[in-house]
Amino acid sequence: MSEAADAVEMRGALLRLRRATGLPIAFGGLLHDPQRLRIAQISGAQTYALHGLAICMGNGLGGKSMALSRPCAVTDYREARHISHEYDAAVLAEGLRSVLAVPVVVRRKVRGVLYGALRRPLPLGDRAFDAAVAAARDVEQALLVREEVQGLLTVACEPAGPGAWEEVREVHGVLRALAPRVADPLLREQLIAVCARLAAARAEARTGGGEGSGGGNARAVAAGSVTLAPREVDVLACVAAGSTNAAAAERLGLRPETVKGYLRAAMRKLGAHTRLEAVVAARRAGLLP
Known part of the structure:
Protein backbone atom coordinates (compact mmCIF):
# COMPACT_ATOMS: atom_id res chain seq x y z
CA MET A 1 0.00 0.00 0.00
CA SER A 2 1.01 3.60 -0.53
CA GLU A 3 1.03 5.79 2.56
CA ALA A 4 -2.13 7.54 1.34
CA ALA A 5 -3.90 4.21 0.89
CA ASP A 6 -2.63 3.08 4.30
CA ALA A 7 -4.24 6.12 5.87
CA VAL A 8 -7.59 5.55 4.15
CA GLU A 9 -7.82 1.87 5.11
CA MET A 10 -6.65 2.37 8.68
CA ARG A 11 -8.86 5.41 9.28
CA GLY A 12 -11.91 3.54 8.03
CA ALA A 13 -11.16 0.52 10.23
CA LEU A 14 -10.72 2.68 13.33
CA LEU A 15 -14.00 4.52 12.73
CA ARG A 16 -15.84 1.20 12.28
CA LEU A 17 -14.27 -0.08 15.50
CA ARG A 18 -15.42 2.94 17.49
CA ARG A 19 -18.93 2.84 16.01
CA ALA A 20 -19.32 -0.86 16.78
CA THR A 21 -18.07 -0.65 20.37
CA GLY A 22 -18.59 2.88 21.65
CA LEU A 23 -14.91 3.03 22.62
CA PRO A 24 -13.81 6.66 23.00
CA ILE A 25 -10.49 6.17 21.19
CA ALA A 26 -8.99 3.85 18.59
CA PHE A 27 -5.58 4.10 16.95
CA GLY A 28 -3.07 2.08 15.01
CA GLY A 29 -0.50 1.79 12.26
CA LEU A 30 1.18 -0.55 9.81
CA LEU A 31 4.74 -1.84 9.90
CA HIS A 32 7.13 -0.25 7.43
CA ASP A 33 10.00 -2.02 9.19
CA PRO A 34 9.92 -5.73 10.21
CA GLN A 35 10.40 -4.87 13.89
CA ARG A 36 8.60 -1.58 14.35
CA LEU A 37 5.40 0.28 13.57
CA ARG A 38 4.48 3.91 13.97
CA ILE A 39 1.09 5.06 15.27
CA ALA A 40 -0.15 6.91 12.19
CA GLN A 41 -3.92 7.10 12.59
CA ILE A 42 -5.88 8.07 15.71
CA SER A 43 -9.63 8.52 16.15
CA GLY A 44 -10.87 10.18 19.34
CA ALA A 45 -7.58 11.51 20.76
CA GLN A 46 -7.55 14.36 23.26
CA THR A 47 -3.82 15.04 22.98
CA TYR A 48 -0.98 14.52 20.49
CA ALA A 49 0.87 12.16 22.84
CA LEU A 50 0.32 8.99 20.78
CA HIS A 51 0.71 10.43 17.29
CA GLY A 52 3.87 9.18 15.60
CA LEU A 53 4.80 6.93 18.53
CA ALA A 54 7.14 4.14 17.35
CA ILE A 55 6.24 0.71 18.78
CA CYS A 56 8.98 -1.92 18.76
CA MET A 57 8.30 -5.66 18.52
CA GLY A 58 7.80 -7.10 22.00
CA ASN A 59 7.53 -3.75 23.80
CA GLY A 60 4.34 -2.56 25.47
CA LEU A 61 0.92 -4.01 24.73
CA GLY A 62 1.08 -3.52 20.97
CA GLY A 63 4.59 -4.91 20.76
CA LYS A 64 3.45 -7.95 22.72
CA SER A 65 0.51 -8.42 20.32
CA MET A 66 2.94 -8.20 17.38
CA ALA A 67 5.36 -10.69 18.91
CA LEU A 68 2.63 -13.22 19.77
CA SER A 69 0.58 -12.55 16.63
CA ARG A 70 -2.64 -12.51 18.64
CA PRO A 71 -4.94 -10.04 20.42
CA CYS A 72 -3.81 -8.81 23.84
CA ALA A 73 -5.48 -6.60 26.45
CA VAL A 74 -4.96 -5.04 29.86
CA THR A 75 -7.64 -3.76 32.21
CA ASP A 76 -5.35 -1.12 33.73
CA TYR A 77 -2.35 -0.23 31.58
CA ARG A 78 -0.56 1.62 34.35
CA GLU A 79 -0.67 -1.37 36.73
CA ALA A 80 -0.28 -4.18 34.17
CA ARG A 81 2.48 -6.63 35.11
CA HIS A 82 2.58 -8.72 31.94
CA ILE A 83 3.75 -6.01 29.57
CA SER A 84 6.80 -3.74 29.50
CA HIS A 85 6.24 -0.04 30.13
CA GLU A 86 8.35 1.87 27.61
CA TYR A 87 5.33 3.87 26.44
CA ASP A 88 3.72 4.75 29.76
CA ALA A 89 4.30 8.49 29.38
CA ALA A 90 2.38 8.71 26.09
CA VAL A 91 -0.37 6.30 27.16
CA LEU A 92 -0.97 8.03 30.48
CA ALA A 93 -0.79 11.50 28.92
CA GLU A 94 -3.77 10.44 26.77
CA GLY A 95 -5.44 9.09 29.92
CA LEU A 96 -5.77 5.50 28.70
CA ARG A 97 -6.39 2.75 31.21
CA SER A 98 -8.13 -0.28 29.66
CA VAL A 99 -6.52 -1.09 26.30
CA LEU A 100 -6.71 -3.88 23.72
CA ALA A 101 -4.41 -4.49 20.75
CA VAL A 102 -5.15 -6.68 17.72
CA PRO A 103 -2.50 -7.54 15.12
CA VAL A 104 -3.07 -7.19 11.38
CA VAL A 105 -1.74 -10.44 9.91
CA VAL A 106 -1.32 -11.11 6.18
CA ARG A 107 0.05 -14.45 4.99
CA ARG A 108 1.20 -15.23 8.54
CA LYS A 109 3.17 -12.00 8.82
CA VAL A 110 2.22 -9.25 11.25
CA ARG A 111 1.73 -6.09 9.23
CA GLY A 112 0.27 -3.73 11.82
CA VAL A 113 -1.75 -3.30 15.00
CA LEU A 114 -5.14 -1.78 15.82
CA TYR A 115 -5.82 -0.50 19.35
CA GLY A 116 -8.99 0.37 21.17
CA ALA A 117 -9.12 1.88 24.67
CA LEU A 118 -11.14 3.24 27.57
CA ARG A 119 -10.11 6.02 29.89
CA ARG A 120 -11.33 4.00 32.85
CA PRO A 121 -9.95 0.70 34.23
CA LEU A 122 -12.87 -1.51 33.17
CA PRO A 123 -12.80 -4.97 31.57
CA LEU A 124 -13.23 -4.95 27.80
CA GLY A 125 -15.88 -7.48 26.83
CA ASP A 126 -16.30 -9.85 23.91
CA ARG A 127 -18.10 -7.21 21.86
CA ALA A 128 -15.04 -4.97 21.86
CA PHE A 129 -12.69 -7.85 21.04
CA ASP A 130 -14.90 -9.12 18.21
CA ALA A 131 -15.22 -5.64 16.70
CA ALA A 132 -11.45 -5.05 16.92
CA VAL A 133 -10.73 -8.40 15.27
CA ALA A 134 -13.25 -7.61 12.50
CA ALA A 135 -11.65 -4.20 11.90
CA ALA A 136 -8.21 -5.80 11.68
CA ARG A 137 -9.56 -8.36 9.19
CA ASP A 138 -10.83 -5.51 7.01
CA VAL A 139 -7.34 -4.04 6.86
CA GLU A 140 -5.85 -7.49 6.20
CA GLN A 141 -8.19 -8.04 3.25
CA ALA A 142 -7.36 -4.63 1.79
CA LEU A 143 -3.62 -5.36 2.03
CA LEU A 144 -4.06 -8.83 0.52
CA VAL A 145 -6.15 -7.59 -2.39
CA ARG A 146 -3.64 -4.84 -3.21
CA GLU A 147 -0.73 -7.29 -3.12
CA GLU A 148 -2.56 -9.76 -5.35
CA VAL A 149 -3.40 -6.96 -7.75
CA GLN A 150 0.21 -5.76 -7.97
CA GLY A 151 1.38 -9.29 -8.71
CA LEU A 152 -1.27 -9.76 -11.38
CA LEU A 153 -0.42 -6.42 -12.95
CA THR A 154 3.20 -7.53 -13.28
CA VAL A 155 2.15 -10.74 -15.04
CA ALA A 156 -0.35 -8.91 -17.23
CA CYS A 157 2.12 -6.30 -18.42
CA GLU A 158 4.84 -8.79 -19.33
Whole structure:
Protein backbone atom coordinates (compact mmCIF):
# COMPACT_ATOMS: atom_id res chain seq x y z
CA MET A 1 0.00 0.00 0.00
CA SER A 2 1.01 3.60 -0.53
CA GLU A 3 1.03 5.79 2.56
CA ALA A 4 -2.13 7.54 1.34
CA ALA A 5 -3.90 4.21 0.89
CA ASP A 6 -2.63 3.08 4.30
CA ALA A 7 -4.24 6.12 5.87
CA VAL A 8 -7.59 5.55 4.15
CA GLU A 9 -7.82 1.87 5.11
CA MET A 10 -6.65 2.37 8.68
CA ARG A 11 -8.86 5.41 9.28
CA GLY A 12 -11.91 3.54 8.03
CA ALA A 13 -11.16 0.52 10.23
CA LEU A 14 -10.72 2.68 13.33
CA LEU A 15 -14.00 4.52 12.73
CA ARG A 16 -15.84 1.20 12.28
CA LEU A 17 -14.27 -0.08 15.50
CA ARG A 18 -15.42 2.94 17.49
CA ARG A 19 -18.93 2.84 16.01
CA ALA A 20 -19.32 -0.86 16.78
CA THR A 21 -18.07 -0.65 20.37
CA GLY A 22 -18.59 2.88 21.65
CA LEU A 23 -14.91 3.03 22.62
CA PRO A 24 -13.81 6.66 23.00
CA ILE A 25 -10.49 6.17 21.19
CA ALA A 26 -8.99 3.85 18.59
CA PHE A 27 -5.58 4.10 16.95
CA GLY A 28 -3.07 2.08 15.01
CA GLY A 29 -0.50 1.79 12.26
CA LEU A 30 1.18 -0.55 9.81
CA LEU A 31 4.74 -1.84 9.90
CA HIS A 32 7.13 -0.25 7.43
CA ASP A 33 10.00 -2.02 9.19
CA PRO A 34 9.92 -5.73 10.21
CA GLN A 35 10.40 -4.87 13.89
CA ARG A 36 8.60 -1.58 14.35
CA LEU A 37 5.40 0.28 13.57
CA ARG A 38 4.48 3.91 13.97
CA ILE A 39 1.09 5.06 15.27
CA ALA A 40 -0.15 6.91 12.19
CA GLN A 41 -3.92 7.10 12.59
CA ILE A 42 -5.88 8.07 15.71
CA SER A 43 -9.63 8.52 16.15
CA GLY A 44 -10.87 10.18 19.34
CA ALA A 45 -7.58 11.51 20.76
CA GLN A 46 -7.55 14.36 23.26
CA THR A 47 -3.82 15.04 22.98
CA TYR A 48 -0.98 14.52 20.49
CA ALA A 49 0.87 12.16 22.84
CA LEU A 50 0.32 8.99 20.78
CA HIS A 51 0.71 10.43 17.29
CA GLY A 52 3.87 9.18 15.60
CA LEU A 53 4.80 6.93 18.53
CA ALA A 54 7.14 4.14 17.35
CA ILE A 55 6.24 0.71 18.78
CA CYS A 56 8.98 -1.92 18.76
CA MET A 57 8.30 -5.66 18.52
CA GLY A 58 7.80 -7.10 22.00
CA ASN A 59 7.53 -3.75 23.80
CA GLY A 60 4.34 -2.56 25.47
CA LEU A 61 0.92 -4.01 24.73
CA GLY A 62 1.08 -3.52 20.97
CA GLY A 63 4.59 -4.91 20.76
CA LYS A 64 3.45 -7.95 22.72
CA SER A 65 0.51 -8.42 20.32
CA MET A 66 2.94 -8.20 17.38
CA ALA A 67 5.36 -10.69 18.91
CA LEU A 68 2.63 -13.22 19.77
CA SER A 69 0.58 -12.55 16.63
CA ARG A 70 -2.64 -12.51 18.64
CA PRO A 71 -4.94 -10.04 20.42
CA CYS A 72 -3.81 -8.81 23.84
CA ALA A 73 -5.48 -6.60 26.45
CA VAL A 74 -4.96 -5.04 29.86
CA THR A 75 -7.64 -3.76 32.21
CA ASP A 76 -5.35 -1.12 33.73
CA TYR A 77 -2.35 -0.23 31.58
CA ARG A 78 -0.56 1.62 34.35
CA GLU A 79 -0.67 -1.37 36.73
CA ALA A 80 -0.28 -4.18 34.17
CA ARG A 81 2.48 -6.63 35.11
CA HIS A 82 2.58 -8.72 31.94
CA ILE A 83 3.75 -6.01 29.57
CA SER A 84 6.80 -3.74 29.50
CA HIS A 85 6.24 -0.04 30.13
CA GLU A 86 8.35 1.87 27.61
CA TYR A 87 5.33 3.87 26.44
CA ASP A 88 3.72 4.75 29.76
CA ALA A 89 4.30 8.49 29.38
CA ALA A 90 2.38 8.71 26.09
CA VAL A 91 -0.37 6.30 27.16
CA LEU A 92 -0.97 8.03 30.48
CA ALA A 93 -0.79 11.50 28.92
CA GLU A 94 -3.77 10.44 26.77
CA GLY A 95 -5.44 9.09 29.92
CA LEU A 96 -5.77 5.50 28.70
CA ARG A 97 -6.39 2.75 31.21
CA SER A 98 -8.13 -0.28 29.66
CA VAL A 99 -6.52 -1.09 26.30
CA LEU A 100 -6.71 -3.88 23.72
CA ALA A 101 -4.41 -4.49 20.75
CA VAL A 102 -5.15 -6.68 17.72
CA PRO A 103 -2.50 -7.54 15.12
CA VAL A 104 -3.07 -7.19 11.38
CA VAL A 105 -1.74 -10.44 9.91
CA VAL A 106 -1.32 -11.11 6.18
CA ARG A 107 0.05 -14.45 4.99
CA ARG A 108 1.20 -15.23 8.54
CA LYS A 109 3.17 -12.00 8.82
CA VAL A 110 2.22 -9.25 11.25
CA ARG A 111 1.73 -6.09 9.23
CA GLY A 112 0.27 -3.73 11.82
CA VAL A 113 -1.75 -3.30 15.00
CA LEU A 114 -5.14 -1.78 15.82
CA TYR A 115 -5.82 -0.50 19.35
CA GLY A 116 -8.99 0.37 21.17
CA ALA A 117 -9.12 1.88 24.67
CA LEU A 118 -11.14 3.24 27.57
CA ARG A 119 -10.11 6.02 29.89
CA ARG A 120 -11.33 4.00 32.85
CA PRO A 121 -9.95 0.70 34.23
CA LEU A 122 -12.87 -1.51 33.17
CA PRO A 123 -12.80 -4.97 31.57
CA LEU A 124 -13.23 -4.95 27.80
CA GLY A 125 -15.88 -7.48 26.83
CA ASP A 126 -16.30 -9.85 23.91
CA ARG A 127 -18.10 -7.21 21.86
CA ALA A 128 -15.04 -4.97 21.86
CA PHE A 129 -12.69 -7.85 21.04
CA ASP A 130 -14.90 -9.12 18.21
CA ALA A 131 -15.22 -5.64 16.70
CA ALA A 132 -11.45 -5.05 16.92
CA VAL A 133 -10.73 -8.40 15.27
CA ALA A 134 -13.25 -7.61 12.50
CA ALA A 135 -11.65 -4.20 11.90
CA ALA A 136 -8.21 -5.80 11.68
CA ARG A 137 -9.56 -8.36 9.19
CA ASP A 138 -10.83 -5.51 7.01
CA VAL A 139 -7.34 -4.04 6.86
CA GLU A 140 -5.85 -7.49 6.20
CA GLN A 141 -8.19 -8.04 3.25
CA ALA A 142 -7.36 -4.63 1.79
CA LEU A 143 -3.62 -5.36 2.03
CA LEU A 144 -4.06 -8.83 0.52
CA VAL A 145 -6.15 -7.59 -2.39
CA ARG A 146 -3.64 -4.84 -3.21
CA GLU A 147 -0.73 -7.29 -3.12
CA GLU A 148 -2.56 -9.76 -5.35
CA VAL A 149 -3.40 -6.96 -7.75
CA GLN A 150 0.21 -5.76 -7.97
CA GLY A 151 1.38 -9.29 -8.71
CA LEU A 152 -1.27 -9.76 -11.38
CA LEU A 153 -0.42 -6.42 -12.95
CA THR A 154 3.20 -7.53 -13.28
CA VAL A 155 2.15 -10.74 -15.04
CA ALA A 156 -0.35 -8.91 -17.23
CA CYS A 157 2.12 -6.30 -18.42
CA GLU A 158 4.84 -8.79 -19.33
CA PRO A 159 3.26 -11.61 -21.36
CA ALA A 160 5.93 -14.01 -22.63
CA GLY A 161 6.28 -17.63 -23.60
CA PRO A 162 4.15 -20.08 -25.64
CA GLY A 163 1.11 -19.97 -23.37
CA ALA A 164 1.41 -16.28 -22.56
CA TRP A 165 -1.95 -15.16 -23.93
CA GLU A 166 -3.86 -17.89 -22.14
CA GLU A 167 -2.25 -16.71 -18.90
CA VAL A 168 -3.06 -13.12 -19.79
CA ARG A 169 -6.70 -14.03 -20.35
CA GLU A 170 -6.87 -15.62 -16.92
CA VAL A 171 -5.19 -12.62 -15.33
CA HIS A 172 -7.56 -10.29 -17.19
CA GLY A 173 -10.56 -12.10 -15.71
CA VAL A 174 -9.13 -11.97 -12.20
CA LEU A 175 -8.34 -8.26 -12.50
CA ARG A 176 -11.84 -7.49 -13.78
CA ALA A 177 -13.33 -9.34 -10.80
CA LEU A 178 -11.02 -7.61 -8.31
CA ALA A 179 -11.46 -4.05 -9.57
CA PRO A 180 -14.88 -3.33 -7.96
CA ARG A 181 -13.53 -4.50 -4.57
CA VAL A 182 -10.51 -2.16 -4.56
CA ALA A 183 -11.09 0.87 -2.33
CA ASP A 184 -8.20 2.93 -3.69
CA PRO A 185 -9.67 4.79 -6.72
CA LEU A 186 -6.28 5.27 -8.36
CA LEU A 187 -5.48 1.57 -8.20
CA ARG A 188 -8.98 0.73 -9.44
CA GLU A 189 -8.52 3.01 -12.45
CA GLN A 190 -5.13 1.44 -13.09
CA LEU A 191 -6.70 -2.03 -13.10
CA ILE A 192 -9.39 -1.07 -15.59
CA ALA A 193 -6.83 0.69 -17.80
CA VAL A 194 -4.55 -2.38 -17.82
CA CYS A 195 -7.50 -4.63 -18.68
CA ALA A 196 -8.40 -2.38 -21.61
CA ARG A 197 -4.78 -2.35 -22.74
CA LEU A 198 -4.56 -6.14 -22.67
CA ALA A 199 -7.75 -6.51 -24.69
CA ALA A 200 -6.64 -3.92 -27.24
CA ALA A 201 -3.17 -5.44 -27.55
CA ARG A 202 -4.62 -8.86 -28.27
CA ALA A 203 -7.01 -7.41 -30.84
CA GLU A 204 -4.05 -5.74 -32.59
CA ALA A 205 -2.03 -8.96 -32.48
CA ARG A 206 -4.97 -10.87 -33.92
CA THR A 207 -5.46 -8.35 -36.73
CA GLY A 208 -1.79 -8.38 -37.57
CA GLY A 209 -1.16 -12.10 -37.42
CA GLY A 210 -4.58 -13.60 -38.06
CA GLU A 211 -6.38 -16.09 -35.85
CA GLY A 212 -9.10 -18.68 -36.32
CA SER A 213 -12.59 -17.50 -35.49
CA GLY A 214 -13.39 -20.45 -33.22
CA GLY A 215 -17.10 -19.79 -33.23
CA GLY A 216 -17.97 -18.56 -36.63
CA ASN A 217 -21.72 -17.98 -36.49
CA ALA A 218 -21.42 -14.62 -34.71
CA ARG A 219 -21.52 -11.66 -37.06
CA ALA A 220 -18.16 -10.01 -37.69
CA VAL A 221 -17.51 -7.29 -35.12
CA ALA A 222 -14.89 -4.64 -35.75
CA ALA A 223 -12.62 -3.53 -32.92
CA GLY A 224 -14.14 -0.57 -31.09
CA SER A 225 -17.55 -0.95 -32.78
CA VAL A 226 -19.39 -2.29 -29.73
CA THR A 227 -19.68 -0.81 -26.26
CA LEU A 228 -20.49 -3.10 -23.33
CA ALA A 229 -21.24 -2.12 -19.75
CA PRO A 230 -18.36 -2.88 -17.33
CA ARG A 231 -20.29 -5.73 -15.69
CA GLU A 232 -21.10 -7.23 -19.08
CA VAL A 233 -17.37 -7.38 -19.81
CA ASP A 234 -16.75 -8.86 -16.35
CA VAL A 235 -19.25 -11.64 -17.02
CA LEU A 236 -17.82 -12.36 -20.47
CA ALA A 237 -14.31 -12.53 -18.98
CA CYS A 238 -15.54 -15.21 -16.58
CA VAL A 239 -17.30 -17.07 -19.40
CA ALA A 240 -14.10 -16.92 -21.47
CA ALA A 241 -12.25 -18.56 -18.58
CA GLY A 242 -14.78 -21.42 -18.59
CA SER A 243 -16.90 -20.32 -15.64
CA THR A 244 -20.52 -21.37 -15.36
CA ASN A 245 -23.08 -18.70 -14.49
CA ALA A 246 -22.99 -19.86 -10.88
CA ALA A 247 -19.18 -19.72 -10.74
CA ALA A 248 -19.17 -16.28 -12.39
CA ALA A 249 -21.73 -15.07 -9.86
CA GLU A 250 -19.58 -16.24 -6.95
CA ARG A 251 -16.44 -14.70 -8.44
CA LEU A 252 -18.09 -11.34 -9.09
CA GLY A 253 -20.24 -11.18 -5.96
CA LEU A 254 -23.48 -11.20 -8.00
CA ARG A 255 -26.58 -13.38 -8.11
CA PRO A 256 -26.73 -16.04 -10.87
CA GLU A 257 -29.87 -14.38 -12.28
CA THR A 258 -27.97 -11.09 -12.54
CA VAL A 259 -25.12 -12.81 -14.37
CA LYS A 260 -27.61 -14.30 -16.83
CA GLY A 261 -29.04 -10.84 -17.46
CA TYR A 262 -25.64 -9.32 -18.16
CA LEU A 263 -24.72 -12.23 -20.42
CA ARG A 264 -27.94 -11.94 -22.42
CA ALA A 265 -27.41 -8.20 -22.86
CA ALA A 266 -23.81 -8.71 -24.01
CA MET A 267 -24.83 -11.43 -26.47
CA ARG A 268 -27.52 -9.20 -27.93
CA LYS A 269 -25.09 -6.30 -28.45
CA LEU A 270 -22.51 -8.61 -30.00
CA GLY A 271 -25.00 -10.38 -32.27
CA ALA A 272 -24.10 -13.73 -30.70
CA HIS A 273 -26.38 -16.74 -30.20
CA THR A 274 -24.14 -18.80 -27.90
CA ARG A 275 -21.69 -18.16 -25.08
CA LEU A 276 -18.76 -19.15 -27.31
CA GLU A 277 -19.89 -16.82 -30.09
CA ALA A 278 -20.14 -13.98 -27.57
CA VAL A 279 -16.59 -14.55 -26.35
CA VAL A 280 -15.21 -14.73 -29.90
CA ALA A 281 -17.08 -11.57 -30.91
CA ALA A 282 -15.88 -9.73 -27.77
CA ARG A 283 -12.29 -10.66 -28.60
CA ARG A 284 -12.71 -9.42 -32.16
CA ALA A 285 -14.14 -6.18 -30.80
CA GLY A 286 -11.11 -5.68 -28.57
CA LEU A 287 -13.14 -6.12 -25.37
CA LEU A 288 -11.38 -9.30 -24.20
CA PRO A 289 -7.77 -10.45 -24.69
